[in-house]
Amino acid sequence: MIQLSDVWYRAGRDQILSGVNLHVDPGEFVCIVGPSGAGKSTLLRLIHMEIFPTRGKILVADYDAEEIKAKEIPYFRRKVGIVFQDFKLLEDRDVFENVAFALWATGIRRRQIKKRVFQVLAETGLSHKRYSMINELSGGEQQRVAIARALVNEPFVLLADEPTGNLDSEATYEILDLLRKINRKGTAILMATHKEELVNTLPVKVVKINKGKIIE
Amino acid sequence: MSLNLLYSLREGIIGLRRARVATFVTVSTIAVTLALFGIFLVLTVNVQRIVGLFRERMALEVFIDNSLNSEQIKKLGERLSSLSSVRKVTFVSKDEALRRFKKEFGEDPLTFLGENPLPSSFEIKVQQVAQTPQGVERLAKRIENIKGVEEVVYHGKLFRVVDRYSRIIIFADIFLSIVVLLAAILLVANTLRLTILSQRNTIQIMQLVGATKSFIKRPYIIQGVLQGGIGGVVGSIIVWVLIRVVALRFPHLLEASFLLVSSPFLLGTVLGFLGSGIGVKRFLQT
Numbered sequence: 120m121i122q123l124s125d126v127w128y129r130a131g132r133d134q135i136l137s138g139v140n141l142h143v144d145p146g147e148f149v150c151i152v153g154p155s156g157a158g159k160s161t162l163l164r165l166i167h168m169e170i171f172p173t174r175g176k177i178l179v180a181d182y183d184a185e186e187i188k189a190k191e192i193p194y195f196r197r198k199v200g201i202v203f204q205d206f207k208l209l210e211d212r213d214v215f216e217n218v219a220f221a222l223w224a225t226g227i228r229r230r231q232i233k234k235r236v237f238q239v240l241a242e243t244g245l246s247h248k249r250y251s252m253i254n255e256l257s258g259g260e261q262q263r264v265a266i267a268r269a270l271v272n273e274p275f276v277l278l279a280d281e282p283t284g285n286l287d288s289e290a291t292y293e294i295l296d297l298l299r300k301i302n303r304k305g306t307a308i309l310m311a312t313h314k315e316e317l318v319n320t321l322p323v324k325v326v327k328i329n330k331g332k333i334i335e
Numbered sequence: 336m337s338l339n340l341l342y343s344l345r346e347g348i349i350g351l352r353r354a355r356v357a358t359f360v361t362v363s364t365i366a367v368t369l370a371l372f373g374i375f376l377v378l379t380v381n382v383q384r385i386v387g388l389f390r391e392r393m394a395l396e397v398f399i400d401n402s403l404n405s406e407q408i409k410k411l412g413e414r415l416s417s418l419s420s421v422r423k424v425t426f427v428s429k430d431e432a433l434r435r436f437k438k439e440f441g442e443d444p445l446t447f448l449g450e451n452p453l454p455s456s457f458e459i460k461v462q463q464v465a466q467t468p469q470g471v472e473r474l475a476k477r478i479e480n481i482k483g484v485e486e487v488v489y490h491g492k493l494f495r496v497v498d499r500y501s502r503i504i505i506f507a508d509i510f511l512s513i514v515v516l517l518a519a520i521l522l523v524a525n526t527l528r529l530t531i532l533s534q535r536n537t538i539q540i541m542q543l544v545g546a547t548k549s550f551i552k553r554p555y556i557i558q559g560v561l562q563g564g565i566g567g568v569v570g571s572i573i574v575w576v577l578i579r580v581v582a583l584r585f586p587h588l589l590e591a592s593f594l595l596v597s598s599p600f601l602l603g604t605v606l607g608f609l610g611s612g613i614g615v616k617r618f619l620q621t
Contacts, residue, residue: 197545
């Protein structure tokens, strides 16, 4: 489903990725582990098609990074959810609107939006917070909102870039639990983290990366 | 589609409300700018109109040699009518000239001269293409050379002055209008750019969740059109009020059609659209 073959990426003079191969099957949970600057985020951004490889092939579902057109990217993004360390939420809107935001853009009917948002808020344990403003929430709750927003379009894969980087240990495990729950329902997950001890406790496929190369 | 548009409209209005101060400043500046433009336009149109009226009435008086008999006068009239820049030739007989003289000066020359000293003449209206100082002068020269013509009289100097000043006014108007228009476009574009910059985050998130480019742009375009349109309406109102105020003192000086008065509104909407288009395009490319 996700297939990277001999992917190289260079930004200016810096060689960020060198000959990366990666494969993620549908419904799989894969963790990319490596120190800061190893190229984890770059890898996720390549898969999300924010940037494109200098060399090599990237296939995500039916989309080929070499052939995708600029105007197809929004439609591609709707099938690939993404969350970040810093959540990237809209501070001036409440939880419901933050999640609904991702659906507005697709032009679905209002009633369907409401139904779908309530459903995904229930799945992520946020039903009781639906009308809270973002700054009233804890870090863990904010990341749940981000995850809910990423899931609301029912993507086949969820990309998570250091999703627990800003969270305390309790919230970290809650988020990991949530990700596993989502994964059990069939959504593939590709998570990047620098905390190796975190993923060792999880029954997931681990890919180690350092200095732009897959080492294990 | 309609839902999307509704969403964009709502977002556009929310955006304007959020940046209340900036919106107020932009809208009022646009209003003043477009009011200026409207005033220039009204002035230009009216200067044109008044100069046109003046030109229309511009006439050459061709005095006829007293020795010509009626047959020769008739021939001279035909000759004048056949000239290319002549629109209309009216014969003014000695009696008619006398009547006009009496009406104008309130005195009868017959009482102190005993005879009618006024020559008969032809009054010549000029065709529109020749209604320039040079054109009239050329025509006058040609007529002077025709046999049987005593003298040609016209207000050449006055005509030249009016022509020169009207031209200066119109050029100044056009120049100022262009400046004002560019200023309005830049203003909208810049305000929008600021709005967009302040919402960089939102736009980035929209791109992340798969919003199409046009979906992202639309609220900002709507904001631009609203700003330009509202500013334009205010500008139109200012122009209308000014015209009314001038009309209190000089009732027939200015004429302004509905289209002319609403031009700031129409233009504001178009400029808002263009300005926001430029602003959005610039930002989304970076």
